[in-house]
Amino acid sequence: MDLVVIGAGIVGLAHASLALAEGWSVVVVDRDHEAVGASVRNFGHACITAQSGDLHTMAKSSRRHLLAMAEKAGFRAAEAGxxxxxxxxxxxxxxxxxxxxxxxxxxxxxxxxxxxxxxxxxxxxxxxxxxxxxDDLRVDPRTTVAALAAWVDAQPRGEVRWNTTALGADGASGAQGDQTVVVRTSRGTLHARRAIVCVGNDVDRLWPELAAEHQIxxxxxxxxxxxxxxxxxxxxxxxxxxxxxxxxxxxxxxxxxxxxxxxxxxxxxxxxxxxxxxxxxxxxxxxxxxxxxxxxxxxxxxxxxxxxxxxxxxxxxxxxxxxxxxxxxxxxxxxxxxxxSDVAPYLVRDVAPGVTVVSVTSGVGMTLSFGLAERTLAAMAPTP
Ligand SMILES: Cc1cc2nc3c(=O)[nH]c(=O)nc-3n(C[C@H](O)[C@H](O)[C@H](O)COP(=O)(O)OP(=O)(O)OC[C@H]3O[C@@H](n4cnc5c(N)ncnc54)[C@H](O)[C@@H]3O)c2cc1C
The missing domain is CATH 3.30.9.10 (D-Amino Acid Oxidase, subunit A, domain 2)
Incomplete structure (x- = not known):
């Protein structure tokens, strides 16, 4: 397997969808039986225009992906402004x-x-x-994440495993620079080349020092x-x-x-x-x-x-x-x-070879998710 994504909120699913589009094989695990985190409790407002500088650039690429994924996964992204x-x-x-x-x-x-x-x-x-x-978009938060998860799960190289809590992830680099990641879960161990950890506000549950350093x-x-x-x-x-x-x-x-x-x-x-x-x-x-x-x-x-x-x-x-x-x-x-966090609007950090923690720490994860995922995956090139 190429990638394990931990967390089936909008950030995790954005990473999973774009990785699938790159041809990676992807398993998403989520501790719950369906997503009930921030991504389903929000306004569903992709707040593109009100971002500035680099966040505005990231939000605009997110917008392109959201519109494309809405077509593919069958949710509505209204170009309503x-x-x-x-x-x-x-x-x-x-x-x-x-x-x-x-x-x-x-x-x-x-x-x-x-x-x-x-x-x-x-x-x-x-x-x-x-x-x-x-340029702002509107999606229905209560159905969008479920539609995206269903789309990921329906792909030949994609799978979503609910009711599966990640307990930790470790990685090691081989002699050729290749990486092997081990993700321990409540339902057994997963082996992959990479893991991306998108657990929203729960970074401190798995990497407390990182959460403290980023002042989450x-x-x-x-x-x-x-x-x-x-x-x-x-x-x-x-x-x-x-x-x-x-x-x-x-x-x-x-x-x-x-x-x-x-x-x-x-x-x-x-x-x-x-x-x-x-x-x-x-x-x-x-x-x-x-x-x-x-x-x-x-x-x-x-x-x-x-x-x-x-x-x-x-x-x-x-x-x-x-x-x-x-x-x-x-x-x-x-x-x-x-x-x-007051430190930065988002966190992207390698915590072990092949294991990357990603969290939007500025309350606009619905807006930035796909743009951030595009950058995280690009930084991981070459692709598996
Ligand atoms: C009330 C509210 C309104 C908001 N309005 C907007 C808005 O209009 N526009 C906007 O851009 N943003 C908005 N936001 C922010 C946005 O919702 C978040 O930034 C975004 O949803 C974060 O997505 P996420 O996938 O990181 O987190 P989440 O949606 O919380 O998903 C994290 C997932 O990880 C899973 N998980 C956690 N730990 C583990 C583990 N150990 N193992 C397995 N799974 C695990 C959880 O079950 C969860 O499903 C709002 C937020 C709130 C709360």
């Missing part, structure tokens, strides 16, 4: 600055009416304008799925793009790089400090059934506290009601956890 809503002059200024900094058409400024109609509102009260981020913490996010109120006579509003707001502009690098970002932070500190207290990124995406995935808050610690804080949920819901201009009924709440 994202709408960023501006409700104050500082927010509008950042969008204007970003539009001027990017190639023509990539960031398209919208007036208040255009912005509100794209988020399913019949009025533009409180909205000054916005921008449409052309767990970032805990509160999310909800909500139903939008609408007239009996009218259909549920359709919100095609992902929807971002002021707090998204405080989080993603393309916005924080802009000259007006500091002014926006001061504005939120003065007017809505509770949003900063809970680390809010008020954003939403629509699922195929019309319900919205709304979130989120951010809290950082080594171990994820299991409790959902009701005040945090209410602050987020109130802000979503204000942004969308309609009442929302909560159907489900859950917690998501991702790996976070």
């Amino acid at each position: 994202a709408v960023v809503i501006a409700r104050t002059p500082a927010e509008l200024a950042i969008l204007e600055e970003l539009a001027a900094a990017r190639e023509a058409g990539e960031v398209q400024l919208l007036d208040a009416e255009e912005t509100s109609s794209r988020i399913g509102r019949s009025d533009a009260e409180g909205i000054l304008g916005g921008a449409w981020l052309r 913490q767990r970032c805990v996010l509160q999310m909800a799925r909500v139903q939008m109120a609408h007239d009996e006579a009218s259909a549920e509003p359709e919100i095609v793009p992902a929807v971002l707001t002021a707090t998204s502009m405080l989080r993603y690098p393309a916005f924080t790089d802009m000259p007006s970002a500091q002014g926006l932070r001061e504005q939120v500190v003065a007017a809505q400090p509770e949003l900063l207290e809970i680390g809010a990124n008020v954003m939403c995406t629509q699922r195929p059934d019309g319900t919205l995935l709304v979130g989120d808050s951010h809290a950082y610690s080594l171990t994820a506290a299991p409790f959902l804080d009701e005040r945090t949920s209410q602050i987020l819901l109130d802000e979503h009601r204000a942004v969308l201009g309609r009442d929302l009924t909560v159907i489900e709440r859950w917690q998501g956890v991702y790996a976070s």
Whole structure:
């Protein structure tokens, strides 16, 4: 066997899919019976445009692969873009600055009416304008990872083994520079030429020193799925793009790089400090059934506290009601956890000959996964 991938989230499956495309034989192992990690708990937003520098380049190659894999594996990657809503002059200024900094058409400024109609509102009260981020994609997080795993498993040289926990991996180099890797699992030992470890926020469970060195913490996010109120006579509003707001502009690098970002932070500190207290990124995406995935808050610690804080949920819901201009009924709440580090946005490290640990440590693994996988595999050349 050429490759064992540990972890069947989006990062592991991106590596597995691209390795299969290179002709490698691949086995993916996951400790669970189906993927239930960060990759199914998120918004499904490939947040391409809001990345900057090298991450933007990586995100754009990820986008190409996501679209190609959507065709092959039969999941929907909607070229829906994202709408960023501006409700104050500082927010509008950042969008204007970003539009001027990017190639023509990539960031398209919208007036208040255009912005509100794209988020399913019949009025533009409180909205000054916005921008449409052309290159962003939207996938349904609850079905995408399962579809990708099924595709990998259906390939003649691919296999996914669920309910199989990796306990460790060791590698050795032969005299010719060739590598042999041994992966110990709860269901026996696997031998391969390479192993790529994509266990999300659980790097510390297998390589605690590496996790400590990269200062990986767990970032805990509160999310909800909500139903939008609408007239009996009218259909549920359709919100095609992902929807971002002021707090998204405080989080993603393309916005924080802009000259007006500091002014926006001061504005939120003065007017809505509770949003900063809970680390809010008020954003939403629509699922195929019309319900919205709304979130989120951010809290950082080594171990994820299991409790959902009701005040945090209410602050987020109130802000979503204000942004969308309609009442929302909560159907489900859950917690998501991702790996976070201030050291770097992602970790790629060889921990033994032929054994590479990969983790996105900046909360945008859905966006970067395939671009990162492309680079990891290229660095492993020559291919087996
Ligand atoms: C609420 C929330 C919202 C987010 N929104 C977005 C977004 O809109 N856009 C975006 O780009 N990113 C978003 N992210 C971040 C993104 O979801 C993550 O960066 C990404 O899913 C990480 O993928 P992963 O495959 O590394 O981890 P995971 O999806 O967590 O997968 C890791 C897998 O490894 C398995 N595993 C762990 N240990 C072992 C072991 N020892 N043996 C075998 N298997 C093991 C687990 O069972 C799991 O299936 C969000 C995250 C959260 C939590």
